[in-house]
Amino acid sequence: MSRSASLISLATAVPKHIVSQDEAASAARKMFGERYAAFDRMAAVFHSAGIEKRHAVRPIAWFSEPRGWKERTAVYLEEGQALFVEAATKALEKAHLRADEIDAVVTVSSTGIATPSLEARAAKAMGFRTDVQRVPIFGLGCAGGASGFAIAARLAKAQPGCNVLLVVVELCTLAFRLDELTKANIVATALFGDGAAACLLRAGDSGIAEIEASGEHTWPDTLDIMGWDMDSQGFEVIFAQAIPAFAEANIGPAVSGILKRADIRMDDVDRFICHPGGTKVVAALEKALDIAPGALDHERAILRDYGNMSAPTVLFVLEEALRAGLPSRSVMMAMGPGFSASCVSLKSAA
Numbered sequence: 001m002s003r004s005a006s007l008i009s010l011a012t013a014v015p016k017h018i019v020s021q022d023e024a025a026s027a028a029r030k031m032f033g034e035r036y037a038a039f040d041r042m043a044a045v046f047h048s049a050g051i052e053k054r055h056a057v058r059p060i061a062w063f064s065e066p067r068g069w070k071e072r073t074a075v076y077l078e079e080g081q082a083l084f085v086e087a088a089t090k091a092l093e094k095a096h097l098r099a100d101e102i103d104a105v106v107t108v109s110s111t112g113i114a115t116p117s118l119e120a121r122a123a124k125a126m127g128f129r130t131d132v133q134r135v136p137i138f139g140l141g142c143a144g145g146a147s148g149f150a151i152a153a154r155l156a157k158a159q160p161g162c163n164v165l166l167v168v169v170e171l172c173t174l175a176f177r178l179d180e181l182t183k184a185n186i187v188a189t190a191l192f193g194d195g196a197a198a199c200l201l202r203a204g205d206s207g208i209a210e211i212e213a214s215g216e217h218t219w220p221d222t223l224d225i226m227g228w229d230m231d232s233q234g235f236e237v238i239f240a241q242a243i244p245a246f247a248e249a250n251i252g253p254a255v256s257g258i259l260k261r262a263d264i265r266m267d268d269v270d271r272f273i274c275h276p277g278g279t280k281v282v283a284a285l286e287k288a289l290d291i292a293p294g295a296l297d298h299e300r301a302i303l304r305d306y307g308n309m310s311a312p313t314v315l316f317v318l319e320e321a322l323r324a325g326l327p328s329r330s331v332m333m334a335m336g337p338g339f340s341a342s343c344v345s346l347k348s349a350a
Contacts (some may be wrong), residue, residue, distance in 0.1 A: 001110060001214040001307060003071065003157060003160055003203050003204070003345075004157060004196055004203060004210050004211065004212065005026070005152075005153040005154070005156035005157040005164075005201050005202065005203045005210075005211045006156075006201065006202060006203070006204075006205050006206055006208070006209065006210050006345065006349070007200075007201055007208045007209045007210075007211065007346070008095045008163075008199075008200040008201060008202050008205065008207040009090075009091045009092075009094035009199065009200045009207075009208070009250045009302065010094070010197065010198070010199050010200075010208070010209065010250040010315065010318060010319050010322065011087055011090030011091040011093075011094055011197070011198050011199075011319075012090075012195065012196065012197045012198075012315065012316050012319055012323045013083050013087040013137050013195065013196045013197075013198075014083075014194065014195045014196075015055050015056060015079060015082075015083065015195075016053035016055075016192075016193050017055060017056045017057050017058060017059050017060075018053055018054070018055055018058050019053065019054050019055070019193075020052065020053045021046055021047070021049070021051050021052055021053060021054075021190075021201065022124070023060055024046060024054070024189065024190065025043065025046035025047070025190075027060050027061075027063070027064065028043070028046065028186065028189050028190070029043065030064070031063070031064055031178055031184065032181065034091045035181060036181040036186070038183070039186070042186045042187075043186075045186065045190045045191075046190045047188055047281065048279065049190050049191055049278060049279060049303075049307075050278070050279035050282075050300060050303050050304055051150030051190070051303060051304060051307045052227060052304050053305060053306075053307075054173075054192070054193030054194075054306060054307035055193050055194055055195060055306065056173040056175060056193065056194050056262075056342060057079040057171050057174070057194050058075060058173070061177065062337060063173070063176050064178070065178070065234060066178055066179065066233075067233070067234070068232060068233055068234070069231075069232055069233060069234045071175045072112075072233075072234045072235075073112060073113065073234075074110065075174060076112030076113075076114065076171050076174055077112070077114055077121065078275070078341055079171060079194075080109065080112060080114065080118050080169050080171055081118055081121045081122050081125075082198060083113075083169050083171075083194075083195070083196035084107070084118050084119070084121075084122045084169050084198075085122050085125050085126060086196070087169070087196040087198035088122070088126060088165060088167050088198045088199055089159075090198065091128070091154035091165065091198035091199060091200050092165070092200065093314045094200075095163075096323075097124040097200065097201040098127065099127035099128050099161060099205045100127055100128065100129050101163055102128060102129070102132055102163050102165045103132065103133060103159065103162035103163050103164065104132065104133035104134075104152075104156075104159075104162060104163075104164045104165070105119040105128065105132055105133070105134055105135065105164075105165045105166075105167065106135045106137065106148055106151055106152040106154050106155065106164065106165070106167070107119045107134070107135070107136045107137065107139075107167050107168075107169070107230075108140060108145070108147075108148035108166070108167070108168040108169070108311050109136075109138065109144075109168070109169045109170060110133075110138055110139055110141050110144060110170065110228075110310065110311065111170045111172055111174060111175065111235070111310065112139060112171060112174065113138070113296065114136075117134065117136035118136070118167070118169060119134050119136065119153045119167065120134060120343070123128065126153070128337075129280070133155075135151070135155070137151065138297065138339070139338050140291060140311065140312060140337075140342075141226060141227065141276070141310060141311065141336035141337040142226070142275050142277060142294075142308070142310045142313070142334055142335060142336045143216075143311070143334045143336025143337075143338070143341070143342045144170075144171070144310070144311030144334075144336065145168050145197065145311040145312055145313065145314040145315045145332075145334055146214075146275070146314055146332050146333060146342040146343065146344055147216065147334075147336070147342040148166055148168055148311065149166060149199065149201075149214075149315070149344050150211075150214035150215075150216075150342065150344050152164045152165075152166040152199065152201050153211040153214065153330060153344070154214075154244045155199050155201075156202055156203045157203045157211075159203070160203040160204045161202070161203065161204055162202065162203075163200070163201075163202055164200070164201045164202065165198065165200055165203065166198065166199040166200075166282065167197075167283060167313065168197045168198070168311045168312040169195065169196040169312070169317060170177060170194065170195065170196070170309050170310040170311050170312055172188075172192035172193060172194060172308070172309060172310050173192055173193065173194050174234065174235070175192065175228075175234065175235040175236070176189050176192070177233060177234070177236060179233060179321060180236055182208045183239075184236075184237050184238060184239040185236070185237060187237075187239055187334055188237040190275065190308070191277075191278055191307055191308045192307060192308055192310070193306050193307030193308065193309050194307060195309035195312050195313070195316065197312035197314055197315035199315065199321070206349040207328075208322065208326070208345040208349055208350055209326060209346040209347060209348050209349055210344070210346065210349060211263030211344060211345070211346060212262065212264075212329075212347050213259070213343075213344075213345040214292075214342075214343060214344045214345065214347045215258035215259075215261060215262070215342075215343055216258070216340055216341065216342045216343070217251065217254040217255075217257065217258060217314065217340060218338045218339070218340040219254075219338070219339050219340070221318075222246075222338065222339035222340075223239075223337075223338070224238065224240060224349055225240040225242065225243060225246065225337070225339040226239060226240065226263075226335075226336065226337045226339060227337040228237060236326040238337075242269070242283050243277065243281060243335075244278075244280040244283070244284040247281055247284040247285055247288055247335060248284040248285075248287050248288050249288075249347070251284075251285060251288040251289065251290070251335070251341060252266075252288040252289060254341050255288075255289065255331070255333060255341065255343055258341075258343045259331065259338050259343065259345065262345060264329075264331075266289070266290070266344055267332070269331045269345075270327035270328050270329050270330060270331060270332045271326075271327045271329075271331075272285070272289055272291060272295075272296070272331050272333060273298070273299075273314065273317050273318050273320065273321050273330050273331065273332040273346075274296055274299050274314065274332075274333050274334070275299075275313050275314040275317070275333070275334035275335065276296070276299035276300065276303040276308065276313060276317065277304055277308055277335065278303070278308060279300070279303065280293065280302070281335075282296050282300060283301050296326065298317050298320040298321050298324065299317050301320060302316045302317050303319060311334075314332055317332075318332060322350040324336055325350075326346070326348040326350065327348060328347065328348050329345065329346070329347055329348070330344075330345075330346045330348070331340065331343055331344070331345050331346070332344040332346060
């Protein structure tokens with residue numbers, strides 16, 4: 001029996017409110033147009049982002065009023081728990097498991113602060129056992145889907161036969177700031193959506209795909225590229241304009257180095273499954289990974305229909321790849337604050 005961890009099931013969930021990109025652009029103009037001199041120049045990002053619609057935990061009108069940290073946190077706790085339960089329940093149903101058969105829960109979220117963490121708040125509704133292992137993870141940002149997946153896989157591999165549930169929940173729209181007249185806030189308003197994904201991993205079964213390797217790379221002196229600032233109003237996004245250029249110049253050698261440690265060459269990879277941070281980032285990744293322009297089609301489709309949901313987005317892309325038929329070897333990859341890249345190599349069980 002193999003001791004490698006396998007992906008047994010994957011499910012996703014989104015909140016009920018749908019925001020078209022035209023609606024978002026119109027609302028942003030009303031909120032910022034007369035107060036931010038650079039808005040007209042920045043407004044083009046709504047139409048060049050490659051996004052048609054997104055999902056949000058609150059209707060768009062909610063964001064037109066000032067919202068403080070306490071109010072945003074209350075929404076994060078309520079809606080984050082609801083999305084956790086929905087995504088986790090779907091993943092368990094696909095795996096033909098009950099919640100009381102889960103041995104460990106890895107929860108990834110960087111868009112709110114919850115103590116007790118989300119899996120503890122959802123435990124009663126889910127029906128987890130009282131001895132379930134809890135591993136809440138904060139601060140991984142957009143890399144959290146890939147890094148959290150790798151952590152959950154290592155837990156499963158270390159405990160053959162145990163059921164490890166990974167749940168990734170991000171409510172990025174709660175970082176929209178009416179008071180922040182900055183380029184970064186306008187870009188965030190044009191890109192971010194909300195969503196959740198859940199995976200069941202177990203060692204000893206073939207499942208959908210085998211996790212054969214994982215790794216990370218963090219570049220020194222890059223703390224200012226991506227992340228959060230915090231004040232009494234909530235999170236304030238940090239975005240460096242250089243992310244696409246940085247990715248194009250640096251991702252290839254980093255990913256190659258991660259895979260080399262597992263004796264995998266870049267040309268051994270049949271398909272890269274990437275976090276689509278934005279259209280420029282997707283194009284930069286195609287160049288960096290030396291793959292054909294347009295090859296990251298699942299990434300563009302997810303970006304179009306859901307926007308950038310931070311950590312769970314790459315798992316939405318993985319779900320799309322599974323629907324299309326996973327090739328023999330895929331590498332899931334995401335970038336995040338640090339600045340870092342996280343990779344997971346998957347071997348299809350088909």
